[in-house]
Amino acid sequence: MNFKEIKSASNSLLKLMRKLHTKAERRQSGLFLLEGKKLISDAIERGIEINDAVISTSFYEDEIHPDFLEEIESISVVSDALFKDLYTTSTSCGIIATAAQPDHTLEDCFNNEEPLLVIGEAIQDPGNLGTIMRNAFAFGADALILSNGSVDCFSPKVVRSSMGAIFDIIVVQDIDLPDCVEQLHDRKIRLIALDADGQYPYWEESPYRPCALVFGNEGNGLSHYIKEAAQTVVKIPIADSCESLNVAVAVGVVLADAYKCKSQAESMPR
Secondary structure: OEEEEOOOOOOHHHHHHHHOOOHHHHHHHOEEEEEOHHHHHHHHHOOOOEEEEEEEHHHHHHOOOOHHHHHOOEEEEEOHHHHOOOOOOOOOOOEEEEEEOOOOOHHHHHOOOOOEEEEEOOOOOHHHHHHHHHHHHHOOOOEEEEEOOOOOOOOHHHHHHHOOHHHOOEEEEEEOHHHHHHHHHHOOOEEEEEOOOOOEEHHHHOOOOOEEEEEOEOOOEOOHHHHHHOOEEEEOOOOOOOOOOOHHHHHHHHHHHHHHHHHHHHHOOO
16 A cells, blocks of 8 residues: 655645535535545445545554555545544544545436335435435335435535445435426336324335335425325324424334335245
């Protein structure tokens, strides 16, 4: 591996990494940040090509260098003082890398003839979105579709919260919902909306494939448009004294049941 030293904060690579903290730069450059050994290792294992990596002097001197560094062509070393302006975590992660954003389109979401899709309408919280990605991957969803107005799926907090799931599942963002709904209808994929005022419990809609499950914004829930466009609006029954479920929890509850239904169907004798 090739280590080179950077001593100036005005270095072009360091300036780029600082800019990648912002959504505008991520959109313009098509790049995003990977912070920490685990995330970078997961990315490399899944075939994500690392463009550049920067490590702190402490990481360089004190760490047993992980094997995945051999896969990175060029690694820059900076002082701990310079490194602190690069990471977005509360404490130093020691290593940061840049990579090209996986390039998926809405069409990719329909690769499976009988897909299970998750749609997030204006999801705002980065931690929620990262957890939704993990749930979608864990329970076998084929893709995650994010409407216009959702948080950037390549923001550092979302990427960290996804725990690598962002590399494992198709994620498309900035999707126009009317266009998406039209494609679902054309492909005869049911659109099932989850809402606290749903008509009946969600499990009465099983089995789930092919279908798209749509979950709403943390504060405002689903839009009137989606409720009207969906074939049915269902709910997750909860205790009367509980006002609502966190959206990431709701996604996990419904997808876990969908996964159970699919597993049971596949295990039945033919």
